[in-house]
Amino acid sequence: MLWLALLLVAPFYVVLAILFGGVDPILRQPVPVWNPYYWDFTQFTYVWEHIVGPDAFFRPALVRTVVYVGVSSLLCLLIAYPVAYYTARFAGRRKWVLLAALIAPFWISYMMRMLAWVNLLQTDGLVNRALSLGGLFEVDVNWLGGRPETVVMGLVYGYVPYMILPLFAGLDRMPAATLEAARDLGANRWETFRRVTWPLSRQAVVASLLVTSVPMLGDYFTNDLLSGSPDTSMIGNLINNSVLTPGQTGQAGAFVLLILLVSILPMIVYVRYTRSAEDIAS
Amino acid sequence: MNPMRWYRNPWRKPRVLMTVTFLYLVWSLAPVLIAVLFSFNAGRSRTNWQGFSMRWYYGDPLRSVWNDASLHTALTHTLLLGVLATAITVPLGVALALGLDRWRGRVPAGADVVVLISFVLPEILIAVSLLFVVTV
Numbered sequence: 001m002l003w004l005a006l007l008l009v010a011p012f013y014v015v016l017a018i019l020f021g022g023v024d025p026i027l028r029q030p031v032p033v034w035n036p037y038y039w040d041f042t043q044f045t046y047v048w049e050h051i052v053g054p055d056a057f058f059r060p061a062l063v064r065t066v067v068y069v070g071v072s073s074l075l076c077l078l079i080a081y082p083v084a085y086y087t088a089r090f091a092g093r094r095k096w097v098l099l100a101a102l103i104a105p106f107w108i109s110y111m112m113r114m115l116a117w118v119n120l121l122q123t124d125g126l127v128n129r130a131l132s133l134g135g136l137f138e139v140d141v142n143w144l145g146g147r148p149e150t151v152v153m154g155l156v157y158g159y160v161p162y163m164i165l166p167l168f169a170g171l172d173r174m175p176a177a178t179l180e181a182a183r184d185l186g187a188n189r190w191e192t193f194r195r196v197t198w199p200l201s202r203q204a205v206v207a208s209l210l211v212t213s214v215p216m217l218g219d220y221f222t223n224d225l226l227s228g229s230p231d232t233s234m235i236g237n238l239i240n241n242s243v244l245t246p247g248q249t250g251q252a253g254a255f256v257l258l259i260l261l262v263s264i265l266p267m268i269v270y271v272r273y274t275r276s277a278e279d280i281a282s
Numbered sequence: 283m284n285p286m287r288w289y290r291n292p293w294r295k296p297r298v299l300m301t302v303t304f305l306y307l308v309w310s311l312a313p314v315l316i317a318v319l320f321s322f323n324a325g326r327s328r329t330n331w332q333g334f335s336m337r338w339y340y341g342d343p344l345r346s347v348w349n350d351a352s353l354h355t356a357l358t359h360t361l362l363l364g365v366l367a368t369a370i371t372v373p374l375g376v377a378l379a380l381g382l383d384r385w386r387g388r389v390p391a392g393a394d395v396v397v398l399i400s401f402v403l404p405e406i407l408i409a410v411s412l413l414f415v416v417t418v
Contacts, residue, residue: 014411014415082298082299082302083302086299086300086302090300098303101307101311102307104311105310105314108314112314113313113314115317116316119317119328120313120316122329124330126316157309160306160310210402211401211402215402216404218403218405218406218407219404219406220406236404236406239406240406243410243413249414252410253410256406256407256410256411259404263402263403264399267395267399267402270398271395
């Protein structure tokens with residue numbers, strides 16, 4: 001506990017001190033201000049004004065982040081739910097083999113998996129070649145030239161495994177007898193799913209969405225590798241760029257604070273939600 | 283066979299789910315396998331197959347893993363950091379898990395939230411704040 005407090009809370013205080021601190025006028029180095037009483041809000045208001053104000057050059061990246069994360073999370077769920085459901089209910093004896101294959105991406109680093117796609121998505125790469133159906137059509141789509149669909153695909157590819165596991169855990173715990181009962185009582189396939197399976201798995205769905213979409217909020221790596229263009233940059237890229245630029249570290253602090261606030265909120269909601277669900281269950 | 287009857291049959295095989303799962307597995311593992319396959323490529327290209335060779339492992343006098351000194355240091359660094367990080371995190375994680383499991387009351391309930399936060403929070407936030415701690 002002390003360990004976590006030391007590594008989580010203390011660094012964030014440093015971030016605040018830098019965000020509300022000044023910048024050395026000559027060296028462009030951040031000068032932290034430790035005492036909240038002397039905090040200077042210019043850097044924060046600077047970022048804030050460029051998000052909501054008329055000259056909002058930070059806003060597109062934020063909107064993009066929200067859209068990309070939303071679309072990717074939904075796609076992740078669309079892929080992960082059937083896979084987890086099949087594994088939990090129908091895989092039978094092959095369940096553990098299948099589970100090992102689903103966990104396999106965890107053993108390969110995220111960077112490796114993105115670089116693998118960089119190979120496939122080259123203009124003369126396998127994706128374009130597959131799309132041309134053996135030279136029938138002329139396809140030279142520049143997938144890596146800043147296309148939103150590539151970035152969303154990369155995010156989905158990167159985070160689906162993290163969604164499958166909690167979903168599997170939730171669906172595996174679901175008693176099969178409830179489904180059989182629903183069928184016995186005359187519900188058809190769709191009704192069974194809508195009235196029994198889905199409500200029982202809702203908690204796992206919420207958990208898995210949380211586990212994937214919150215980390216996606218700060219992702220900059222996928223973008224850097226699969227597009228590299230400012231047309232698709234997300235808030236993670238803003239942080240990365242401003243950390244690397246002297247004199248803008250305070251802005252990075254502002255973005256960090258922003259993501260922190262945005263991501264803490266769903267976590268609190270989730271914890272309260274599971275608490276109340278446990279109360280109902282017991 | 284009547285398609286409606288096939289659809290209504292509750293004991294039919296879950297073909298759709300099976301296909302989705304199979305396609306997902308191919309999609310999730312094939313890119314990495316192809317990348318590994320191309321490490322045995324005879325040429326420099328990463329998109330065109332130019333024949334099998336061990337060139338990038340030990341054949342090439344300059345740029346193969348066996349002969350390039352910078353790759354050696356990178357490899358040893360990776361191994362060292364990996365072992366070190368595992369050696370530090372595993373005891374800490376086990377201790378925390380044991381402690382949280384046995385200790386009842388308000389504090390561990392709050393600890394759940396903190397663990398969740400540290401698990402879910404984007405890495406870049408922790409990275410940036412630690413960078414500030416180290417550099418300032």
